[in-house]
Amino acid sequence: MPFKGKAETFNASIATLDIGTGEKTIRLGGQNVLPLYAFDASMENPPRVGVEISDEGLEGYTPKLLEYYAGASDVVSIAKKAAAMEGADFVCLRLDSADPNGKNTSIEDCVKLAKEVCAAIDKPLTIMGSRNVEKDGALFEKLAEALQGENVLLLSAREEDYKKVGASGLAYNQKVGAESAVDINLAKQLNVLLTQLGVAPKNIGMNLGSAAAGYGFEYVASTMERVKSAALSQNDTMLQMPVITPVALETWAVKESIVSESEVPEWGDMEERAIHMETVTAMACLASGSDAVILRHPVSVSKISALIGALL
Amino acid sequence: MGKFITIGERIHCISPSIREAMNNRNPEPILKRAKAQLxxxxxxxxxxxxxxxxxGExxxxxxxxLLQSNFDNVPLCLDTANRKAIEAGISVYNRSKGKPIVNSADAGDRIENIDLAAANDAICIALCSKSGVPADNDERMAYCQELLERGMSLGMEETDLWFDPxxxxxKGMQDKQKDVLEAIKMFSDxxxxxxxxxxxxxxxxxxxIRPIMDSAMVAMAMQNGLTSAIVNPCDRRLMETIKSCDIIKDNCLYADSYLEI
Structure with missing residues (x-):
């Protein structure tokens, strides 16, 4: 008897999330199949690749990264080059310097920079805060206000500051990222809380948290799988929001990516390792359920983008 | 498994205000009860x-x-002995939120309601009785089999027959409660x-007492595999019990606010 494949599609689907406006809009989600199961039904919108840049410039960047960004003397020109990267779908501006325990850049300066970056690039913008709860609450409010009409994604609203960040997104019509750290129940709870605050589900994206491959990634994978399974097979509307995973944030901090070749000669070139860590982790995230990944290195960005293209 | 499905029972012509509203085609009392239940x-x-x-038609x-236009095509369970009225209801029914449910067929006079459901791609509640209360589960399961075979012979998906034990x-049939639970287990198996x-x-x-007893019964029935019930959703204790059982059965992912959604 000939084999007859049965497509595994669901009656429910992942919600869509639009970031950016006009021609530079990207849409995440929409599929009614498991991650990358394009052989069962169309993914509707392919997973997207974002490029992260920091307001601290090229500090700590590796040689090939510096080469790529050569000539970019300020954050705005760095952003332009990031947006022009082969395979880049959007840009993620990290406002690291806003951290009160670091440079403590003023909110006004952060807002000014974000506006300049947004105006300079032809791709949608997502913005990551300082990771300081108090600063971020005030920072996101001003960012959301200043970038009205740009439909940016604010990364992120967490359990500690979801009220302020959610209210900012709601008031100025921006997208809100709900961030939890590999905690499936909290992931759902945050979406419930944001929705109760008045943020429409279609304006929420989830950052479920991540880990570099080899650093407890199995928890990330099982969390993402459980979220997608609840979203699709149980039609759980509080888990149908697309998943955006800042991969670079994790992978560029582990020893494989930062210990120099002179210290561990047998590991080989440090930058190569860092690219491997980033690429492998990103691919694992996409296979587990990420609808977008945020990366740093041009090699990783083009590889992942090409891989998505080849799979779909 | 998906979440337990609750069918709100409060739009019922036995209620004087609803009967009056139906007779006079007065939307307000019906919409009010619909909203409260939703x-x-x-x-x-x-x-x-x-x-x-x-x-009826x-x-x-x-x-x-009236209900679907006011409540985003809310799925409905069409409940009447008038077969033509059910067909008429289905003819104007919007399926975007779920198939219509025919309430109900049995193994006796109302067996042709299965034919009606099959012809209209509807779900059918299949009451496992012929006339009166089945004496035991052998009788119940014989009706179940008969109803199932009829539905399947007409091309229905077996999951579109919702068996009613x-x-x-x-008060009066306390000794029969265990049978009902056992029948649910057999359906589920x-x-x-x-x-x-x-x-x-x-x-x-x-x-x-009623919310307490209903809650205990639904919990035991859900443990045995009951997938839906016709209930008064405004009974808070009952709804909280159902939501909690859905969590325990892993039908729905837990979140601290699970009772609010």
Missing amino acids: DAGADYLDVNIGPAEST ELMKWAVK LFLVI MGLNSTGGLSNVSNGMPKE
């Missing part, structure tokens, strides 16, 4: 127009359109869906 978490709404022999059409009143008029178990009990 706010309380009902998935489906039952629309019981009674026998409605003369005006027009009345059911009116009720279906016939919930029995505790066969991979079949089930539903029923749950609140029948507490019929005749004091008002303050």
Whole structure:
């Protein structure tokens, strides 16, 4: 008897999330199949690749990264080059310097920079805060206000500051990222809380948290799988929001990516390792359920983008 | 497994205000009850127009359109002995939020309601009785088999037959409760869906006791595999019990606010 494949599609689907406006809009989600199961039904919108840049410039960047960004003397020109990267779908501006325990850049300066970056690039913008709860609450409010009409994604609203960040997104019509750290129940709870605050589900994206491959990634994978399974097979509307995973944030901090070749000669070139860590982790995230990944290195960005293209 | 499906029972012509509203085509009392049930978490709404022999078709059409246009195509359970009225209701029914449910067929006079459901791609509540209460589970399961075979021979998906074990009143038939639970287990073991008029178990009990008894029954029935029930969704204790059982059964992912969604 000939084999007859049965497509595994669901009656429910992942919600869509639009970031950016006009021609530079990207849409995440929409599929009614498991991650990358394009052989069962169309993914509707392919997973997207974002490029992260920091307001601290090229500090700590590796040689090939510096080469790529050569000539970019300020954050705005760095952003332009990031947006022009082969395979880049959007840009993620990290406002690291806003951290009160670091440079403590003023909110006004952060807002000014974000506006300049947004105006300079032809791709949608997502913005990551300082990771300081108090600063971020005030920072996101001003960012959301200043970038009205740009439909940016604010990364992120967490359990500690979801009220302020959610209210900012709601008031100025921006997208809100709900961030939890590999905690499936909290992931759902945050979406419930944001929705109760008045943020429409279609304006929420989830950052479920991540880990570099080899650093407890199995928890990330099982969390993402459980979220997608609840979203699709149980039609759980509080888990149908697309998943955006800042991969670079994790992978560029582990020893494989930062210990120099002179210290561990047998590991080989440090930058190569860092690219491997980033690429492998990103691919694992996409296979587990990420609808977008945020990366740093041009090699990783083009590889992942090409891989998505080849799979779909 | 998906979440337990609650069918709100409060749009029923036995209620004087609803009967009056149906007779006079007065939307307000019906919309008010529909909203209260949906706010309380009902998935489906039952629309019981009674026998409605003369005006049933027009009345059911009116009720279906009224409810679906006001509540985002809420899925409905069409409940009447008037077969033509059910067909009329389905003819104007919007399926975007779920198939219509025919309430109900049995193994006796109403067996042709299965044919009606099959012809209209509807879900059918299949009452496992012929005339009166089945004596035991052998009899119940024989009706189940008969109803199932009829539906499948007409091309229905077996999951579109929701078997009703016939919930029995505790005051009077206390010794039969274990049978009902066992029948639900047998449906579940066969991979079949089930539903029923749950609140029948507490019929005749004091008002303050009924939510407690109904909640205990639904929890035990859900453990045995009950997939749906026709209930009063405004019974908060009952709805909280159902939501909690859905969590324990892993039908729905836990979040701290699970009772609020």
